[in-house]
Amino acid sequence: MWDGIIIGGGLAGLLAGIRAAERGKKVLIVSEGVGSLTYSSGVIDLGDAERLMNQKSHPYALLGERVVRSAAEYFQTLFPDYWGNWREPQFVLTPLGSPRKAGLIPRGLNTQALSETHKIILMALEGMKDFFPEVAKSNLLKAYPQAEVVLHPFRVEAFEAWYTLGKPITGMDCGKYWRTASGIETLKGVWKSLDSFEPDKAVVIFPGLTSVFSQPLREVQSNLPFSVIEMTAFPPSDGGYYLYRGLVQKFKALGGELLVGSGVKKVELKGKQCHKIIVNSKGKDSEFSARVFVLATGGIFGGGIEVTLEAAKEMVFGLPPFVPSGWTNSEFLGEQPYARMGVETDNQLRPIDSASKEVLLENVRIIGRMLAHWDPWVERCGGGVSLASGWFAGEQV
């Protein structure tokens, strides 16, 4: 018998697992996939928390300020590499070179130095996939009109084979390379080659470099006479991958068990309690029992909710999701009502019946993208809701 079983191993599920394990609970995470952190460059968006806490039914409103704040602070104590706080937005660069708001960010992404400098050196590793130096340069000029932007293309011997074949160097390739011992040596050479640019008066932007969770890389950088700013990447991003890995390591170090590649096939209920799940793993069925179950299966994108032309369905417990009356709007980048679909809960995150508000399953908590009444993309609070609801569930196990 486990104290808690978490179904879904993305940001929300892993954080819930870490918090519960830290509290001495015996926790199992069962996950079909590896979450969607690799899409996000490891940036945690918290959104306009004060406004969202006053937005009816929003998960922030449900959980309240204390939970949102505690979750953000908790995340930072877990990962001191992260910068920012829950009230003050930080700015990071998009892959297009425009600044955008973010909540908690890996330190290397902090753009503060850009607002004051008069010279920006934009490093452009030749052959890098999905990075467009000219576009980034023009967006930087727009965002920081006080500065000149110098584009600095360069090649690296380690990628010569890539160049000959015309093979794209992905952001993942780059990030991995700069973290190796030979990558760090090369990097030192690259910094030297900047001497003629008077870099001590400049700020250097370095797409493809990801220093988060890398002690050696941070050391090299701290000795430089100029600031180096990293960029978020077009997916897949190594920054997000390192955060995922960091969370998994934390969870395992605390004694948590993680079963990846395993979907829940069936659940067994007794009245309003779930007592057992049957999981298909490596071709055979296994049964697991627990006192508390946490549902963190990632909503539509994660596969936790499936929608057909007829109906929307929650895939593990068969809970009835809240389905908004509108479905889409013509402006793709604007509000899309369907995105607020999810499972409605009480303020303990237990699933409730939309009409009667009656709790449907007493020992089940709904977290992350499975919750109703929010949209990570227009509200830009994807990381925040996952942290807050994950932390809260971790406290409840």
Add this chain to the structure above:
Amino acid sequence: MQDYQVVIVGGGATGVGVLRDLSMRGISALLLEQGDLAHGTSSRFHGLLHSGARYAVKDPLSAAECISENIILKKIAAHCISDTGGWFVQSEEDDPDYVEQWLRGCANAGIPLREISLSEAYWKEPLLKRNILRVFEVPDATVDGFKLVWANAKSAKRYGGDYKTYHRVERLILENKRIVGVAAKNLLNQEELLIGCQVVVNAGGAWASEIAGSIGVHLDVICDKGTLLAFNQRLFQRVINRLHPPSDGDIFVPHETITILGTTSEIVGSPRENQPKEEEIRRLLMMGEELLPKIMERRVIRAFAGVRPLHREDSEVSGKMDEGREVSRNFALIDHEIHDQVQGLISIVGGKFTTYRLMAEKVADWVAKRFGNLRPCSTAQEKLLSEISEDLKKQALQLLPCAAAEKMLERLGEDAGAVLLEIQNDPSKGQMLCECEMVSVAEVEKVALDADAHHLADIRRKTRLGMGTCQGAFCTYRALPLLGLEHAKFDPLQDELKRFINQRWKGIRPILWGQQLRETELTRAIYTSILQLNGIRDI
């Protein structure tokens, strides 16, 4: 201002067909199109090159025209056509009497057919529903509307024909009830231009009555909307028709890696009413299930609709022959001198994509006669694309993956040489910008620099960029730096991107369930969160 003998209004299949035919006969002609070539009905259909079998019972004349044009197009436009063959499938619900009528109709029209045994049928098309009684094979094929239209335009150009896209005809200019020119507006810079000509060919398709209306001439065109669905995979190897009186949702047409299910039919008020509706989609799926079981579990990536321009006589019983009206009941050539006392204006309405060349020939015959030009039509003999040299084919296969090389050669013909040279000089240009449709960076760059590429959507129509399973999620971003190549030509990048994404969204909205909904969440994450195109300026 340059003058021409003829101005053609409308850059769909018929318009470019007329341009090519006239140019080959040495008659100077300019085609004006309000959008991009083939942006209307000529690309908004199922892409079926009819054998005529579909019309064998109801419309024998149409059937005969289709089979003869089918044979011609397979010869002259082989690079735009995939000769898949087609099946007519009779299921338990279909009327056996109709099958007998249909067999007689096909024989009369000269449509070759062969009965396929059920075991062969299920072996070759394993997804087909298991309640079928008989299967017949006919020479149906699939055709790429964009490619065919562009191939006509390029061929015409080689003969001196001209075309201008994004030019809307504002009015026709008359002197003593005789056409002397047209006034057009360049929609990209709002400039007005006047063009002198003696003849105007109104090939506006669903827009034809608006064009005639500009000089107060009444022209009846019925706008018949047809909605279609695109699935993310090739469900069948050949065209699959139901063997029953033509109805909704009874044709599956495979194209490359996708399949199109069509169509519906609804009279609408204007050619702009081309938004697919939920009830049409439900109906298509319901009817489609008669041929493909468990259709709901298949992933639909897009819904789209085209507006067929039907001529009034299409819906009447008779094919009565007025003076000035051509013979066929399927399309009509209207000489406005006879009907409206306006000299030098001819409208071509109705017809089918499969018979576009024949329609163009009839128009060109009429125009040529007017100018006393005696050269016969040669569009049925001469290939649209000049032969691609073996050397070029070899080079393409060396520099690109096989499938990508072949597709590029089909799209570009001899122009592929320039793209290959780019890749040779810089191998990174051989990377696939569009991974779904296998379009290289070098090819998109070349097309982006074409004088007639004004929007990302124009590049899409020429390269299929963004038309694959990702529906633009990844390639839209990757096309962005290419638009920066010519600053003056494209709108500010982010506006251009937003427009393109919204155009793709229009076709996704009505089919937003299952895997496509999941994919949409990824696309939203990329453009609203990672790139923040709906961005911030407050720093």
